[in-house]
Amino acid sequence: MPPTVDRLSGSEVQGWCLGKVIGNGADGVVYSAEGKGRSAAVKIFFPENLQKEEWSGARDRLELQLSLKGEKHHPNLVEVIDGGELEEYSTIYLVMEYVPGSSLDKICGKIPPEVVQQLIWQLASACKWLEDRGLAHRDIKPANIVISEDFSQLTLLDLGVIHWLPTDGDGRLSGDEFVATTASEPTWPGAKQGLESEVSPRILSEIQ
Known part of the structure; x- marks a missing residue:
């Protein structure tokens, strides 16, 4: 066997x-x-x-x-x-x-506050590249994000469950509301300021 x-x-x-x-x-x-x-x-x-x-x-x-x-x-x-x-x-x-560095779930408390906004921008840029081609990652979480040792570079990993974006009439759609979770809300100093400039007011109101 x-x-x-x-x-x-x-x-x-x-x-x-x-x-x-x-x-x-x-x-x-x-x-x-x-x-x-x-x-x-x-x-x-x-x-x-x-x-x-x-x-x-x-x-x-x-x-x-x-x-x-x-x-x-x-x-x-x-x-x-x-x-x-x-x-x-x-x-x-x-x-x-192979991407050297540490996954975000292991180093959240070590990221300097001044680089948080830039890292969020890098993640959003990668997601936009996929979206512009009609694709969704579907598994964005701290364990699938690697940060370089000098905190300057973010890489989104694991395209194993990538899929086409749903369209009208797609059975994968359950409504028109955006669903967010606070399970991985960052807790390091300064993270909230970085989030506030990147996340919609409605989502922020739910996690504050």
């Missing part, structure tokens, strides 16, 4: 030698990797999750992700390198650039 996808450190997947686990989410596990002359991050999706939906949907989403491969499209958006199916594990994988 082949090992489970969360125990593949030291294995080779499609020419990529998998190193340590650097991320573990609800839909898959991410490994550091080396191969094809560069470092990378390889996400392998949990097969049991894919079995809960039609495989055709998973393949369509993979093709959408791979449509972005080939270059670094935006300085604040992770580059897609490769991907495909892994028949031996009944799943799919996605290869992305």
